[in-house]
Amino acid sequence: MFRFLRGWVLPQAACEEANNSSRYENLFKKLDLNEDGRVDIAELQAGLKALGIPLGRDAEEKIFKAGDANKDGQLDIEEFMQYLKDHEKKMKLAFKSLDKNNDGKIEASEIVQSLRILGIVISEQQAEKILQSIDADGTMSVDWNEWRDHFLFNPATDIEEIVRYWKHSTVLDIGDSLTIPDEFTEEEKKSGQWWRQLLSGGVAGAVSRTGTAPLDRLKVMMQVHGSKSNKMNISSGLKQMVKEGGVRSLWRGNGVNVIKIAPETAIKFWAYEQYKKIFANEDGKVGTIERFVSGSLAGATAQTSIYPMEVLKTRLAVGKTGQYSGMFDCAKKIFKREGVKAFYKGYVPNILGIIPYAGIDLAVYEALKTAWLDRYASDSANPGVFVLLGCGTISSTCGQLASYPLALIRTRMQAQALLEEAPQLNMVGLFQRIIANEGIIGLYRGIAPNFMKVLPAVSISYVVYEKMKQNLGIA
Structure with missing residues (x-):
């Protein structure tokens, strides 16, 4: 992407002989399309595109936000040069942190090592493809000049931002709580960026779940009431549901589903950090398997803590109009009639579902990542937002498919007490009964509306997440 820039705007002779100021001034003139001594966001976007550096609107806005010191909506030559000088210093630190053997160049093995530290596993061949997108002279290694020219307009400020293109983020909320938690760098923890990201993700999840609540309630109804004798379809x-309780009933149980986001996220994040400390090696590093185990245990810890709210959500969703006046009334009636044990009905299949969901989700994501790196990484190491969204959506959907029978068993166990004359079966008994009466297909009742909500849920959560990050100053 930046080879054109290196060959035209920043020729190698100029890089070696001219000082930084003349290089920056030359580049500023190329971007100042109307020659008024200032560059606005439109000129920056058009100028970079003309130079063969189409970064994307988000990256360009980050550059502009960081460089516009007086907030007048334009970059003058001083602001432009100061931004590039500051950014080049950060890029120098990033380069040195990747150059593990301090020989002045970055090689494929060093890319692999740095990614592994962040929990991202790629082969050396894939790392070579990433290097090809930066390597201007074909040596299969990257020196400082190549690194600087490639990332000159990349708003990433450190190596972790650069190599975490492929971090498997769980910010995409599809209404399920089985994903393993996100991981934050030490810098993100020190700066407070971690809680802003968690808050952004929580708000995005709340909006997303509310927007897709009718499909979620329909899924629960089909899981509980769908059978060969009661052929409930979408x-x-x-x-x-509308006939029984009106349009408002489509959102029944959504309040609990939204409220539980905050405590579950907080507990999951805290538990993940604690488990990582337990599994870390002598150097304090945590491998990929250890991260997966830590994440799964953190998910189980969070689910154990908030599980009564899962039961309340199901009971409210399945209950009839007027049966419960709200969450607290529902909890009160369950406790009075069934005791404390009722709040943990379906707990075992729910916990068991974490492993296949998280395992399949991560495995599919890794497979898609590998396929993309093998085919396209020679042009750019950054897959772009739509590729990442697509990979995340597909992997999450596959995770749901793998764990869905356990989710259905959990829901039916939670709702058994509401079904008249229904025997109170345990997990194995319920599984055997469904297979005997409904066949394998019975374990997938309600999966159609579950899949229908994936795309809108992902889209809503991503848009809201990005807006929240902008408002909190971390975009």
Whole structure:
């Protein structure tokens, strides 16, 4: 991407002989399309595109936000040069942190090592493809000049931002709580950026779940009431819910589903950090397997803590109009009639579902990442937001597919007490009964509306997450 810039705007002779100021001035003139001594965001975008450096609107806005010191909506030559000088210093630190053997160049093995530290595993061949997108002279190694020219307009400020393109983020909320938690760098923890990201993700999840709540309630209704004798489908299910309780009933149980986001996220994040400390080696490093185990245990810890709210959500969603006046009334009636044990019905299949969900989710994501790196990484190491969203959506959907039978068993166990004359079966008994009466397909009742909500849920959560990050100053 930046070879054109290196060959035209920043020729090698100029890099070696001219000082930084003349290089920056030359580049500023190329971007100042109307020659008024200032560059606005439109000129920056058009100028970079003309130079063969289409970064994308988000990256360009970050550059502008960081460089516009007087906040007048334009970059003058002093602001432009200061931004590039400051950014080049950060890029120098990033280069040195990647150059593990201090020989003045970055090689494929060093890319692999740095990614592994961050929990991202790639082969040396894939690392070579990443290097090809930066390597201007074909030596299969990257020196400081190549590194600087490639990342001159990349708003990433440290090596972890650069190599975490492929960090498997769980910010995409599809209404399920089985994902392993996000991981934050030490810098993000010190700066307070971690809680802003968690808050952004929590708000995004709340909006996303509210937007797709009718499909989520329909899924629960089909899981509980769908059978060969009661052929509830998407259309008849929605009509039945509206007829029984009006349009508002489509959002029944959503309040609990939203409220539980905050405590679950906080507990999961705290538990993940604690488990990582337990599994870390003598150097304090945590490998990929250890991260997965830590994440799964953190998910189990969080689910154990907030599980009564899962039961309340199901009971409210399945309950009839007027049966419960709200979350507290529902909890009160369950406790009075069934005791404390009722708040943990379906707990075992729910916990067991974490492993196949998280395992399949991560495995599919890694496979998609590998396929992309093998085919496209020679042009750029950054897959772009749509590739990442697509990979995240597909991997999460596969994770759901793997764990869905356990989720259905959990929901039916949670709701058994509401079904008249229904025997109170345990996990194995319920599984055997569904197989005997409904066949394998019975374990996937309600999966259609579950899949229908994935795309809108991902889209809503991503848009809201990005807006929240902008408002909190971490975009």
